[in-house]
Amino acid sequence: MKTNRRTFIGSGIALAGMAATTGLTSAQDIDAKAGTLTKHVLPNLPYGYTELEPFIDAMTMELHHSKHHKAYVDGLNKAEAELAKARTSGDFSLIQHWSKQCAFHGGGHALHTLFWKCMTPQSKGGGTMDASPIINAINASFGSFEQFKKQFTAAAIAVEGSGWALLHYRKDDGALIILQAENQHKLSSWNTVPILGIDVWEHAYYLKYQNKRADYVNAWWNIVNWKAVNAFYEQAKS
Ligand code: MN3
Numbered sequence: 001m002k003t004n005r006r007t008f009i010g011s012g013i014a015l016a017g018m019a020a021t022t023g024l025t026s027a028q029d030i031d032a033k034a035g036t037l038t039k040h041v042l043p044n045l046p047y048g049y050t051e052l053e054p055f056i057d058a059m060t061m062e063l064h065h066s067k068h069h070k071a072y073v074d075g076l077n078k079a080e081a082e083l084a085k086a087r088t089s090g091d092f093s094l095i096q097h098w099s100k101q102c103a104f105h106g107g108g109h110a111l112h113t114l115f116w117k118c119m120t121p122q123s124k125g126g127g128t129m130d131a132s133p134i135i136n137a138i139n140a141s142f143g144s145f146e147q148f149k150k151q152f153t154a155a156a157i158a159v160e161g162s163g164w165a166l167l168h169y170r171k172d173d174g175a176l177i178i179l180q181a182e183n184q185h186k187l188s189s190w191n192t193v194p195i196l197g198i199d200v201w202e203h204a205y206y207l208k209y210q211n212k213r214a215d216y217v218n219a220w221w222n223i224v225n226w227k228a229v230n231a232f233y234e235q236a237k238s
Contacts, residue, residue, distance in 0.1 A: 034084035042066075042073045043113055051121040055219040057208045065116070068203050072108030072184070079105060107184030111164055111197055114232075118196050120225035127222040134230040141176040148178075149221070152198075155180050156217045162201040167229075168192035169236035176233075195232035196224070 042065075049061040079101035086092050120126040129135060135145065142148035148167075155178050156165035163182040170177050170192045180187050198204075198220055205216035 034087045037077075037080055037084055040073050040076050040109060042070050043116070045116050047119075047121055047124070051123075052119060052126075052223050055122075055223050056119075056205070056216075060203075060205065060207045063207075064199075064203060065112075068201075069109070069112040072105045072112065075101060075105030076109050103185045104183060107181070107188075111166075111181070111184055111194070112199070114194055114197050115199050117228050117232075118225055119220075119223045120228070122222060125225070125227060127224055129226045132226065132230040134226065134233045137176055137233060148176075152178050153214075153217055153221075156198050156200050157214050159200050163187075164197050164199055166194045167196040168194050169233060171236075174237065193232075193236035195236055196229045 045061075045065055049065070050058040052061060079098045082094070082098045083102070086095065086098070129145070138145055138148045142151065152165055152167065159165060159180050159182065161182060163180060163186075164184075166179050166181055168177050168179055168189070169175075170189075172191060176195075177189075177192065179189060179192075198217060200213060200217070205213065209216040209219075
């Protein structure tokens with residue numbers, strides 16, 4: 001068969017394509033092609049499981065941290081690994097599933113990491129609010145600390161099903177706002193940074209408080225780590 005210019009160019013492109021494909025068959029190349037994945041890890045608690053007693057019991061803390069939070073970390077790693085696989089295979093048929101898993105488990109991991117840091121034993125200053133920029137910011141946005149506390153408590157108690165009440169710093173105008181989150185992520189806004197949160201999933205309180213979520217929320221104020229919240233506020237502002 002006579003080879004004309006058109007078929008020659010065509011086969012050249014095909015050959016180049018084959019070379020490019022076969023050049024990417026090693027596992028190393030496939031990993032590189034998928035992108036670099038973060039290995040998310042369960043953070044240690046800044047206190048022992050017993051130290052938030054009597055406001056949160058040790059058994060709840062241990063299960064919540066070592067089982068529930070761990071499951072969100074594992075779920076996020078799994079979802080990101082599956083999305084990396086999809087990038088190398090080109091099969092995005094489960095994109096919706098893994099995207100949702102990333103939001104749910106990623107939200108869970110981020111909020112629990114914040115939650116642990118926002119609490120501290122009473123003996124180490126839990127519940128004590130000393131003069132700091134966060135007080136002024138709360139007063140400016142809510143009128144007074146009492147009004148902030150009432151709104152936040154009401155938001156936490158009223159979360160429908162499982163979720164969170166969260167105090168956010170809004171980057172647009174520097175205001176502090178209170179939002180609920182259902183599950184780990186729904187009802188969120190944008191361009192806001194959570195600086196304080198309470199987990200109101202039943203796993204956070206049921207062993208000690210059963211169905212009395214309000215009692216748990218009211219007790220929780222005794223162990224809020226305002227020094228940490230202030231640091232998160234300063235960080236969000238910068
Ligand atoms: Mn939880």
